[in-house]
Amino acid sequence: MKLLLTSAGLVNQPIIDALADLVQKPFKELKLAFIPTAANVEPDGKEWLIDDLNNCKKLNFKQVDIIDISAVSKAIWQPRLELADILFFGGGNTHYLMSWIEKSSLKALLTDWLKTKIYLGLSAGSEIACRKRSDKYNAHFFGEPNNNKEYECLGLVNFQIIPHLNSPYFPNDRLPRIAQIAPEMKTPVYALDDNSAVKVDGDKVEIISTGAWQKFN
Template sequence: MNLLLTASGLRNESLRDALRDMLGKPFGSANVVYVPTASVAEPGDHGWLLADMNRLHGLGWREFDVLELNGLPRQMVLDRLLRADVVHVGGGNQYHLARSITGNGLADGFLEALESRVYVGMSAGSMIFSQNLTTHSAEVIGDAADLHALGATAVEPPFGLFDWYLKPHLHSPDFPERDDAWAGRIAARADFPVWFIDDDTAVRVRDDTVDVVSEGRWRFCP
């Protein structure tokens, strides 16, 4: 399985080079599918979503598909995932994204598709693989409001691949409170490992190997 888990998409050449290497062929010879599902649960201006989509589209794919996980037949969603070489899942509300996957019975088919495809996550799209995407972690991390905004009190991890949790946007100007002190407070109360990554960083997973691709700052708190 090849996962490139970013905070803010393919913002720099190191991240784009990592994707080229994982894909193993030119972008112009590959299909990509963009999943914006997490974004629809976020209120306000969505210029960040358009910027991410345009950045990805600008890489010059053979086919650029956009796929919403809700409201379509399950098999249609899975067929569209299987048509892609790269599955890019965008940011927004990670709990809405997780509930869309589990609620529509997509988890097993999604994982099966990723066995032979490259996955790129942005923010929420990078957070859904943890065993610790739970009500407990929402309280620990400080994200409970994002869960309660959905009228929900619980969430089921759709995949549960890793014991570590990923928290994006360290030192981001869009989240000025997310400094080293903020990360330290979370790490002090967390009973699970946490990756904190900034907007120029990705956690890369290739089979059983986990490493970091970065032109910025990050920290791992085991």
């Protein structure tokens, strides 16, 4: 299984190179499917989402499709995702994204698909790669609703991601705060700034960064 779990997407050359290393083909031969579902419940403007898509466009993929699994039926999204070489799960509300992956039955398909496809995550899309996640952590760091519930995620990796380290938009997302909370999370935790990512290729885990990151636990 090959994954690239980013804080902010394809924002710098080392992260782009890491994706190229995973796919082992020129981008112009590959189809990317972007799943923006996590952004649906985020308030205010979506300039950041437009930036995420523009970063994909700049890389000249053979095709960039946009597929919101909450907006169309399985009969529509499944064949389009099957055509993709890279499944790119975008940012937004983590719990909302995971709930739609469950409701839509996409979760059941990913195990087989990821034998041949690349999983690319951005923010919430990276967070859901873990086994379980608690609302209270995203409430603390990112201001998401806190239902005091732990929920099942995709279970693709045995660690958790805290994106947007040191971001001015998330003032609680700082190393001293993370150091206090990380022991509760009971798994390895990677805190990543927006120039950082975790690359997973089988059993090999590698940090890709031109910025700041830290591992806990």
